[in-house]
Amino acid sequence: MDLLDKVDDDDRFSLRLILLALPEAEVILDVTDLVSGGWLPDQPLKIASGGMDEMRTVASTHAPTVVLTEGRTDAEFLSAALSVLHPHLTDLIRFLDFDQRNEGGAGALVRLVRAFAAAGIANKVVALFDNDSAASDALRVLNTTTLPPNIRVVRYPDIDLASTYPTLGPPTMEAPRGSLDQANVNGLAGSIELYLGRDVLTLPDGAFRPVQWQSLHKSGYHGVVTDKDQIHELFRAKVDAARRNPSKVAEQDWDGLCRILDKILTAFRSSRG
The missing domain is CATH 3.40.50 (Rossmann fold)
Known part of the structure; x- marks a missing residue:
């Protein structure tokens, strides 16, 4: 055991070495004193799983x-x-x-x-x-x-921008191309595009690219921002500009x-x- 004591302070390493050296042997670890002393839970079957959880927690921090x-x-x-x-x-x-x-x-x-x-x-x-x-x-x-x-x-x-945002509804007799109305689209149409910035979502005329209402889900109508491909191109250009000149981020x-x-x-x- 002197050699094992030099391997590591963690007794589990010593136990593992014994099991590797004597694969057919039954090794019993008496934890009675540890349980009665309050160092281990009173359900010994959880000792191994608890140890694994502890090791995963330690590993996750690094x-x-x-x-x-x-x-x-x-x-x-x-x-x-x-x-x-x-x-x-x-x-x-x-x-x-x-x-x-x-x-x-x-x-x-x-x-x-x-x-x-x-x-x-x-x-x-x-x-x-x-x-x-x-x-x-x-x-x-x-x-x-x-x-x-x-x-x-x-x-x-949820974001303030989405609380009052232009939406394009389905076509009607009065509005064959759909009607444009303001709506709170938080929880209904909050895809990544809606978070890329006003500078990316704004059209040349100053209006925002509207959300197009689509299918009806149990949680409500589902909407998507129109012109996604163009929004993506504009955002990538925005990122490139920020990387070339970090002072642009403030603007x-x-x-x-x-x-x-x-x-x-x-x-x-x-x-x-």
Whole structure:
């Protein structure tokens, strides 16, 4: 045992060496004194699983937080925003590589969260859902209270811009091309595009690119911002400008993305609700 004492202060290493040296032997560890002294729980069967949970917790503090999103552009744009607004955190926050995923959307993200939970991933994981009706419907089947403590589920936040936003309704006899009305689209049409900034969402005439109402979900109508491809191009140009000249950031609108990044950075500060 003198040799084993020199290996490591953790007795589990010594126990592991014994098991490797004598694979057919039955090794019994008497923890009676530890249990009666209050050092271990009174249910010995939980000692091993509790030890594994403790090791995963310790490991997760030294590993980057993994962020799961609904789509490829969500991961791309949030990663870009992080590099512009918080460049010192890029090694601590990693967005899942969508090249390794076959599908996107809220339903697919729910399945991915369940897979991560079942696999016992040690990293801290933030599952980030859109702020729309599709996400609300998908989250109905996910019991977040049963997830491991290293997995948190959050959504894009409500923002003032979306509380009174132009929307394009379905065609009617009076308005064959659809009617344009103001509406609160928080919780109904909050995809990543709505958070990319007023400077990206504004048309040449000064109006915002409207939300187009589409299908009806259990949680309400689902809407998407029009001209997505153009919005994406404008945002990528905005990021390039900020990287070339960091002083440009003060002139650009990053408020929506700041709010999302804050959701990620504070996901583990409070108890899970």
